[in-house]
Amino acid sequence: MSDALNYLLKVRPDAMKSYFDFIKKSGTHLDKKTKAIISVITKVDNQTETGFKQYLSRALQAGVTPDEIIDSLFIAFPSLGLTKIIWAIDIILKLDIPDFRVEQLGLGGDWHFIGKLIEVIDGVSRLELDEREVFVYRHGKTIKVYDTHCPHQVTNIPKLAVSGHVMTCPKHKWKFDIRTGKCIVVGDRPLKEYKSKVDGNKLYAFW
Ligand code: FES
CATH class of the missing domain: 2.102.10.10 (Rieske [2Fe-2S] iron-sulphur domain)
Known part of the structure; x- marks a missing residue:
């Protein structure tokens, strides 16, 4: 959790509890993977690098595949635009996540x-x-x-x-x-x- 959220929890505990309850209860009809993908897309939309890395990792742990991440970015294209998609892919490439490599996606390799x-x-x-x-x-x-x-x-x-x-x-x-x-x-x-x-x-x- 960020320092700012920690601070708000201390100075406005009731308001923040309501906020966290809201977050917890929203999306109860969505499965784990769908929620994880939506969280990833929101971080790309906000271009928050730390949050994106964190939610990307959570999504992969929830069983979302690299192909599903890439498809989701493309589906969100009308909102994200190419610039934000490129921003996200740049971060993924810097992280060098093996499963995202071209050959791991069944394309090429030697x-x-x-x-x-x-x-x-x-x-x-x-x-x-x-x-x-x-x-x-x-x-x-x-x-x-x-x-x-x-x-x-x-x-x-x-x-x-x-x-x-x-x-x-x-x-x-x-x-x-x-x-x-x-x-x-x-x-x-x-x-x-x-x-x-x-x-x-x-x-x-x-x-
Ligand atoms: S155990 Fe977390 S990065 Fe390796």
């Missing part, structure tokens, strides 16, 4: 060289490639390649966050099992895993 197999050691490596950073987990013949961004709020997770088989995002402590990518504590979404393949003695991932 195999990328990750490293020579002999250099991919057992355990977890964090690699900085030209176009993105990845975690590579290897146990013998099992190899998994993950995006380094947390599925919660896109924090770029550092190598230090890995301890044994558990990776802990420093921001809100979601914990992931690096062997499967599954979130095992606090959160409910897995790491973004890329398809990978070994060709000769080279490891590739698809994005």
Whole structure:
């Protein structure tokens, strides 16, 4: 909550309680995803960056897909206009949310060289490639390649966050099992895993 809302809660508690009751009771006939999408659109319309990031994250957590977000922006075009839509997309691109990437939307994508197999050691490596950073987990013949961004709020997770088989995002402590990518504590979404393949003695991932 913003400092201003906190302040108003202290100096006008009754009025603000009514306001929050109103917010809570409005939209009771809407499902979670629809409410989340409407909130995102209002933040784009107001061009409040912090609020947009916050509600975008909530919408994704509510199960709204990137395609649905983009469609909603387009449907709201008569009100938003292209400028505000571009403003929102710029922020989304800066956040570098893996699910919004062109190839994740089923458009394009290619195999990328990750490293020579002999250099991919057992355990977890964090690699900085030209176009993105990845975690590579290897146990013998099992190899998994993950995006380094947390599925919660896109924090770029550092190598230090890995301890044994558990990776802990420093921001809100979601914990992931690096062997499967599954979130095992606090959160409910897995790491973004890329398809990978070994060709000769080279490891590739698809994005
Ligand atoms: S950003 Fe919240 S747990 Fe990673």
